[in-house]
Each structure stands twice: as C-alpha cells, then as structure tokens.
Amino acid sequence: MTVRVAVAGASGYAGGELLRLLLAHPEVEIGALSAGGSAGTTLGRHQPHLGPLAERVLVDTTPAALAGHDVVFLALPHGHSAALADQLDPATVVIDCGADFRLADSADWERWYGGPHAGRWPYGLPELPGARESLAGARRIAVPGCFPTTTLLATTPAFAEGVVEPDLVVVGVTGTSGAGRALKPHLIASEVLGSASAYGVGGVHRHTPELTSNLTAAAGRPVRVSFTPVLAPMSRGILATCSAPIVAGLDEQAAREVYRKAYADEPFVRLLPAGTWPTTAATIGSNAVHLQLAVDQEAGRLIVVAALDNLTKGTAGGAVQSMNLALGLPETTGLSTVGVAP
Amino acid sequence: MTVRVAVAGASGYAGGELLRLLLAHPEVEIGALSAGGSAGTTLGRHQPHLGPLAERVLVDTTPAALAGHDVVFLALPHGHSAALADQLDPATVVIDCGADFRLADSADWERWYGGPHAGRWPYGLPELPGARESLAGARRIAVPGCFPTTTLLATTPAFAEGVVEPDLVVVGVTGTSGAGRALKPHLIASEVLGSASAYGVGGVHRHTPELTSNLTAAAGRPVRVSFTPVLAPMSRGILATCSAPIVAGLDEQAAREVYRKAYADEPFVRLLPAGTWPTTAATIGSNAVHLQLAVDQEAGRLIVVAALDNLTKGTAGGAVQSMNLALGLPETTGLSTVGVAP
C-alpha cells in the first residue's frame, strides 16, 4: 500500500514534525508540501533537520496543490482549515492539526476563537472510549490540542470509572514549541532561558472547553476544570499534574487498577512502575505517553502526572496514529515508543 | 553598627547565596566561614562567583569556630543544626536555613525527618501575620523552606480573609539549585536539560507539614494541602501555581482587594498589574516575590501564581531580612527588589 500524503503548513513546527514521522512511515510517499509566506523557498531553509527533503520547494497552500493525495494534513493557524477543507475531495482523508473542528459546541467556538463554527470532526485521540470506531474509515479527523491530549489521557479513566469528584485541577508545564514558530516577545530565547512563567491563567486558555467537554462526556456528568499552563525553558514536552478529590475509600492500589485496566492494551500509554515518576525527556520524539499516579489521603486527592512530547503524541504522532486507523493500517505503523534521551 | 557574621556551610548553594548578600550588606563584616568535607580549602574553589572572598580558607564547622560572632547562619543538611545550636552562645543570633526548627509538632518532625524533635524557633517569614513581633530581638530564627515561603506568600491572605475554602492545590515548578550541590543521578545536567519531571508527589514532600500548619494557623481551621513539586531545567526560581475553591460571591476585584490590602506596605511583595503574570526571571537574585491572581468562575477557584528566587527570598534573602529584624536594622538593609534579567 502506498499512501500519497500532502502537508499544508510544512514550514512550521507541527508540519516539520509530521514530515519527520512520515519520512519513517513505511507506507507513505510524501507529495505536495505547502506553506503561506514561505511558498517558493526550499524546505531545507525552514527544517534543516529534514535532510532528505531539503531540496523540496514549498508551494502555495491551495486546494489545487493539495488535490490528488490520499491524505492531506493541515498544520495551519486556527481558523484557516475550515474554508480549505470545504474544497478538498470528500474521499480524501483530511486531518486537521488546528482547532477548527475540535469543538462540538458553536457557542464555545465563537467565544474562544470567534467567527462561524465549522462543526466537529471525529476526534483524533484513539485512546478515548469509542474513538477508534469513529476514526476507522473516517475521511475528516480533528487532532486534539496538545494539552487536552495530555490531560485526557491522564484523567479519563478516573472520571469514566467515577473514582474522583468532577472537579479537576491541572497545571501543565510545557516547552516552547507548542506555541509554534511565532515571533512573539515572550517567546524569544532571552526571555525563556532560565525562567518559568504562567500564562492563560483563570480559565482563559483556549484548550479549556475542549477539556471540559470531553471529560464531561467521560464522566457522564459536568466536570469542572481549572487549567493553568506554565512555560518552561525547554523546546519540547508537556508534563501535566492533574488532581481531583477522591471518592470515599479510594486508595492507591484501587486507583492503579483503574488505570491498569484502562490502558492494558494501549500501545502508546505506559503506566510506569510504582515509585517512578514521568520525565518529559523519556518521551521526546516518541508517540508514548508516560503516566504515574498517587493518592494523597490527607489531601483527599488523586494526583496523576502525565508526560509526552507535545509535537509527537501531542500533535503529529497523534495525527499519524489517526491516519493509520482511518486507512485501516496497523495503528502503530511508523510510530515509536522509544524516546530520544538524555 | 558593625555586625560580625559567620556562615556555617559556606561551600554550598545556600551558604554561597548568604555570602553574596552579606557582601552587599552595609552593616556586616564577614567572619568565619566553615564547611564539612571542604574545610581547609579556599572558598574560591567552591564559589568562583564570590571574588572578594576567593582566598578565604574554610574552617571546620565547630562551636569554637563559630564563637565570637554577632550572627551565625547555619546552612547545613537537615538534622545538623540542632546539636550545633545548643553549643552556641544564647546571646548570638542564630539563623538556621535548614528544617530543624521549622515545625512545631514533634510527630510531624519524626514522621518527615526522623530522630528527636529539637523544637520550633521563631519563623523567618516576616510577611506572615505577627511574624515581625516574634522576630524583633529574636536570638534564634528558623528560615522557612523555599516552597513554603512561596506558597504562604501566595495564599495566606486568601485563607486569613476566608475568601477560599480550606483546600489548597499547589504545583510548584522549581529550578535545580533548591536541591543543593548534591551529586544525585536525577540532578546531573544531562537528565535535567530539556526535561520537566515531577517528584515527591502525593503528599510525600517534606515541605507539606510546614505548609499545612502555617495555613491552618492563618485560616483558623484545618487547611488541606495537595503539593506537587516539578523540576524544570533552570538553576534558580520557583513558580508556584496555587488554587482553592472560592466562597460564594468572590470575584476577581474582591480577591485583588484582599491581596492589595494585605501587601500594601510590604517592601518585597509585589502584586503585578492586572494582566501581567509572574516570571521567575524577573526575580532572580532579588528578594522580591511577584504575585498575580485570577478568579475562574466556571471552575469556581481562585488561582494565585507566585514567583521568587528560591536561593534569595526563598532562603538567604529571607534569612538576611530576618536578621535585620532581629538586630533592629531597617528590614530592607542590604536587600534589593531588582532582579537580574533577562
């Protein structure tokens, strides 16, 4: 099977990571690479790590350029995918790494992103209950945000099994690459090196509704989420510390059993041995998520810590995993659980 | 006034930071510098940044070496201060940067540190209600841990005013220097660079009882604390994200007013302008703590983020501030609110 793939937004970080993974995918042939302002330049100028594609010339992101492929990945700024997707062949697998098709609720969309809501596509987080069914054969897929991927993998089992109260507190420490290649004052190296900072505090981060709606679905009742992202001086990686009040009687062994069961057959989710806590380093470049949990009886809370690579499992790896499902390929094709450490 | 000061543990990070500040203190003359295994070597070998003291020779940490000073700072491993302090002149101001005299409860001490409990000394966090009274003229002072300093400054006003429920969740992102100059596998640079990791999760961090007891005192009722430290690839700095459920009706303006009032006259606590969030970089090398808060009505929580330098305000700066109070000097003598950034 040869799958011909195009990537729109190939000069950005998500686009670069998609290409890194696709180069290692045995069934994929890389077709058109498109960009916005960088169209006409070679990929090597933007992605010097992708040697085999260095001479490829970026074309403008247009429906015509993306036509004739089996799969089209969209790695575009939020709000740019909807109009484009409308003009792509319904038989093409279109996988959007942006936010356009992640939310079911139009009011949420309008509040957080503005403009008309384009709808919701099957959600590219295969580990969620029922997700694989909706992804098999799908022709349109919305890849989750990197924070929701981390948090949902860390907490869905607890909410689904009802072992915690529906009141989640998340602090997500993230590297800078999640913000893309944007030239923003707070993202220049001199500001980031040697510093940690909070941003989007108090329920004002755009990933909040995506979290809330998915957890509410898992719990079968409304879940409240307090989410605070913290920027740390590293390029890749998210470490999310998630906690919620336990229901009476839950102890660590029982909590562990909930997670063990939920993830026993998941190829990319690894519950670490008791006593070992996740490090983002161990997941870099891989599609793995590492989990560990504790029950703090005095505080009355379950704490789950999850680590992953925001560009891989948090974006491009999740996208390729979803592509595999959509095409009927083995889900792990071209993906690895081996990180690049130290 | 000339205050003659000795530092025990001068070859470590806390000792080095004490000396950095004492060199800039106009009333201080630096006397004996002592160490354990490094005794007999020059300070310059261990603290190359302290040029003016490079040739000073470290002596053994003994009561005799520390005698004859007005102030003795102890920057020793936990459990080493109590025996030593007993043999120091009761008229000397002894300021312990370790944990030996931080806890009031003997059961807490035995559980978390082991061995006999040495008692509790006046707590060197002047911004706490009533603390300045207990520090004025004190001859024995226990400097708080760096995480408790951060968290207590971030949350005491809210608990004291009763605007939140007594149920605190803290995730404290910290640099590596808080762990001291220890040769531990997880602290070598290759493990830390490019990685975030959690440790001491689930109520098993030693700073928890110090937090709980002080907050319970402030709130006038038991406060439960879930505290998770996260190690980030930076040398200095703590960024603590603290949240608790709000009481009905609390909005951001009211919460802001609580903090504005509590800290209006505090020289080292700075509530940032609305919309600006703390970065640890802005506090490095200074005795300042920067705060910002938000009320997330949907999550029903007050979130307070605090940033400080763990070695300065979190340890050595707090110690010097307390010394100033004990000696009747202006509290800010020799201390600065100006950070070294970027």
Place this chain on the structure above:
Amino acid sequence: MTVRVAVAGASGYAGGELLRLLLAHPEVEIGALSAGGSAGTTLGRHQPHLGPLAERVLVDTTPAALAGHDVVFLALPHGHSAALADQLDPATVVIDCGADFRLADSADWERWYGGPHAGRWPYGLPELPGARESLAGARRIAVPGCFPTTTLLATTPAFAEGVVEPDLVVVGVTGTSGAGRALKPHLIASEVLGSASAYGVGGVHRHTPELTSNLTAAAGRPVRVSFTPVLAPMSRGILATCSAPIVAGLDEQAAREVYRKAYADEPFVRLLPAGTWPTTAATIGSNAVHLQLAVDQEAGRLIVVAALDNLTKGTAGGAVQSMNLALGLPETTGLSTVGVAP
C-alpha cells in the same frame, strides 16, 4: 554628588541592564527614560525585574527629553546615536552603547555599517593602555562591543608584550541577550534551546574591525584576527577561547607573569588560580572578567579563555565604569565583582 542620568533605549536589554546598575549606584538619580515604539508605556511592561521603576513612563527619544541631565546613556540600534548626539549639550557626558563611535577608520565604518562615519569617541574600555587618561573628564564615550571587550581583555597583554605572533583565532560562545530584544527567527526559544550554532563566520562579523584595530595598536604591528561567534542556549555570558602562536621560548609561567603584571591593579579583571578555568556563570550580573591561560607547547600556542557577562562588563557595566572615570568618581562605584551563581 548627585548625578542626574537619562537612558535612551530604556526598554531594551542594554537599557534595562544600565538601569539595574544605576539603581544600585549611590551617586545617581535616574531621570528621563526614553524609547522608540514603546514610548508612552510604563517601564514595568518591558522590564519586570526593575520593580522600583515599574511605574515610570517611557518618553520619546528626543534631544529635548534628554536635555538637563549630567549623563545620557544611549542604548540604541546602530546608526541612531550620531544624529542624536549632535543635538545634546557638549557639556553633558554622552555614553554610547552602540557602534556609531567605536571605529576610527571611515572605510571600516562604511563597509560594516554603511552611511557616513560619525567619528571616534574615547573608547570605554578602561583596562586598555592609556584608556583611563582619555576617559577622565571625557564628555563623549563609545562603549566597546561585548565580543571586543572580552577578546581585548583576554589578549591585549600578550600582544602588547610581544609574546605571541600577530595572528589571533577567537571562538566566542555567547548567550542570546547580546542580540537584543529583536524578533528574529533564529532567536526564538525553540530554535535556541538545546542547540549550539555558529553565525557571522569568516570575518563577516561587525566586531572584527574593532578587534583588529585595537589589537594592532597594542601590538604595534598589524594583527590578523579570525573571529567566530557561537550562539549557545543561555541568556547571558560570553566565553571566548583565544589563541595565537607563541614566540620561541614562551612557557606557561612566563605567560602567566605577563598577565599577572598587566592586571595586578585592575579591580575587575581576575586571573584565576592555575588549574581553574572560567565559567560564565561566575560572572553573571557582575562587572568582573575571569581569565585563565595555558601554553600548549606541542601546538605552539598560547590559549587564553575569558568569561564575562555580556550585558554587564560587556555593555552596561563597562559604560558605568567609564562614567565614573569621566566624572572623577572612584572607578568601581556602584559596580560589583560578585556574580549571581549558580
């Protein structure tokens, strides 16, 4: 003595560092703070580490705004100082942190910066032979570039004493703050974290003519300089590795003696004890430069390694040191040799 000081370019990194040092200077009163595009905003938005000046409002950089001060520091982009300086009172001490007045040779200026050459002002590197005489009472001073400061301090004694051939190779590892607060793609954190990169290789870095001309003056014959800057993932600091062929018979002891003599009375230059090599960390935030040297007899070269903080001794500290000399104040006033480490 109260010296009233204005800073033009107060929102940038050099401007911020000037203000950090000026806040600690006992004879200085900080007057007008000016900026370009940021005029009208408060300083706190740009320099959150400068708490005491947070509420100060930036004004437009005009001759009128800068009038009425004893000293005006210019921390502007290259090419902006000349026109402005012309309109400032000749009795005012004007200290330019940019390149406009560093070069004596008009052809050099035109080649490297373009536009008409404004001339050369006394060079603000007091440790150079004869520099203090030209700075005493000066009303116009050009602060050296940070790489030239490092390299000239590292190598001038060897060239002046003729113990090396006039053929210098320098590799200068630098943090990112030397590039200022510019929004350039290669300076965003994701590109810098975890990476080292060379730039301006092959004699095309603007600091080359400044190096060559000063070393030629010291050596009394033409010195050739090969200079390569390397960007490393740190905010502050320059570590320059400088080497040149030795003249016959030079050994390490003799080389050491040359440096010992040259810098015996220099308050800010520290030749480290034999066997100890400089780290940039030990100099951060201080006006110190740390040196060490070796003679490699097999390679036939003297190697000198120098470390300093590019923003302090490399820019703002050197500027304040020069101001002190111009005003007849003790040269070390308001400056420290104590770094902020670790």
Place this chain on the structure above:
Amino acid sequence: MTVRVAVAGASGYAGGELLRLLLAHPEVEIGALSAGGSAGTTLGRHQPHLGPLAERVLVDTTPAALAGHDVVFLALPHGHSAALADQLDPATVVIDCGADFRLADSADWERWYGGPHAGRWPYGLPELPGARESLAGARRIAVPGCFPTTTLLATTPAFAEGVVEPDLVVVGVTGTSGAGRALKPHLIASEVLGSASAYGVGGVHRHTPELTSNLTAAAGRPVRVSFTPVLAPMSRGILATCSAPIVAGLDEQAAREVYRKAYADEPFVRLLPAGTWPTTAATIGSNAVHLQLAVDQEAGRLIVVAALDNLTKGTAGGAVQSMNLALGLPETTGLSTVGVAP
C-alpha cells in the same frame, strides 16, 4: 539476516543510545544487556525512554554473558575493554565505544590513559580514506571519540588535499552527555544551566593524540592541533569550529569544491547550502553531520564548522554504521539523517 547483538554497559548514555538505534534496526535482535553496579536491576530504571526494553534485567558484564552473540558492543569506561575483549570469540564482531583500541602509538596511550597499551583496531569512521576497506569483514572495531569524529569529518578533506597549512585550531562546543552519567560536581545541573565553561585546555584533552595522528596520516605530514572543548548547557550535540591557515590562492569556491568532491557520495555528511550554518539541533538523534565553511582572506584562514549528535554519529550511530560494514549490510541500515528538531 538476523544479527544477535549484546550491549555491555547498557545502563550508561552510550549504551542507551546504542539500544535506541538497535531497536530501530531491521536486522538486529537484542540479546544480553550487561552492566557493572546496576546488574540485577531492570533497564527501565536507567533508560526510561526505551519502553520496549523496560523489563529487561541487566546481567553482570562477563565473557560468558556476552558469548553467543554475533555482535558485542562495549560501552565501558576507558581501560575496561581490553581485558574483556581478549576473552570474546574471535569470530564475534566486537565494537568498542571506549578509547582502548583507538591509538596506534603505545607512548600516546601510556601518556594519556596509563597502563599497558592493548593495540589498535580498525577505526570506525567509515568516511576516512581507506576506512571502509578495513571495516569490511572486521571482527574488532574501535569507535572514535566524539570530538575526533567531528573534527576529522570537518577537516580531513582540507588536509588531504593540501589546501591548508598543517596547523589546526579547534574549539568544540559540546553538550553534557559526552561526559556520560558520571556524578561529577561540575556536571550537576545547577552548575551547567546558564553557563559555558572551558576545560581540558592547552593540549591536555585525551582526544588530542587521536586527532593529531589521524590528521597527520591524512595530510602526509605532521599536523599540529590546538583543541579546546567548551561545555554548553545542552544535553546532546557538538559544534566544532575548526580553522587552519590557507595555502596561497585558496578561495571559498575552491575550498567548497574540495569538500563537495570528498563527500559527494557520503550518505551521512551534508555540506549545507552556501550561507547556511550548522546548528546542533538539526542533527539531534540522527547519524548526520552538517558542515559549512568559509575562507577569511583577511585572516588567511579556512574555517569549517561541523555539527553532529555526540551520542549518535559521535558514538552509537558511528558504531552501528561500522557494524553494518563489518557484516556486509548496506551501510545506512537502521540509521537516519533526520534529526529531532526543534
């Protein structure tokens, strides 16, 4: 073809990187994993990034444990390989990542490492002239040090073609992983973060004789080498800035042509397009080396900058590449030129 492979020293950084690459090698089956002090523990404790091998138990490093494999990689401290290798089957391919068999000259060995010299094995740098012939079918291979690999790839063509004088200056900026997982005071994170430092200056670094002897062979006359390593705050990566005086008449185009020819058919060496300079980030996790050069006519020098990942191409990748040659497999099997960036 299934190649059964053992790794001695599996708990260290070189061992971990070997296993990372071997897991992706289509012809390899991973057999015994051995260690020193860590024998008896699971690999997951030491290498959390190697998920698929997490449960594998480390055995003692003995000839018996390593018997019965087609290939044995030795990733041991210097001086430990020789005795062990003697007891391994002569038909087994033994690939030593340590220094024991890198040097031809016994006097060099005794001077730099001490103890009896074990001899020299075929040198695992296939890109050197004649190396592939000596590696084809080899049963004993010595993998070069990471600095020699970088420098030799950067400069051998220039010396072999005689376009530079035999007088090389190298400054090699390196991440911390090259030092292994050692608990040394200068390698703890607090010392490394935010700092650059030189070490082993003045011809006292052990990699010097390896450099000198290989370059002398390439040049056909003695080459003098001044080599200075600089430690930078990153985990992986070497960026070497190499320069030598040019012979009369050499210009950039001619130098470029020398390198273009030398590396036209090399799968892992990439001469970047003119104007683009190497970054270590672009090579991380890959077996690629990126080169760029300039001729500085005023300084009269050729400057070549090389970047690679010290653990991959600099150690484990070079070892696997050599294994492929020894076994008659396609040289690039299991190796990639795609880096993990940003």
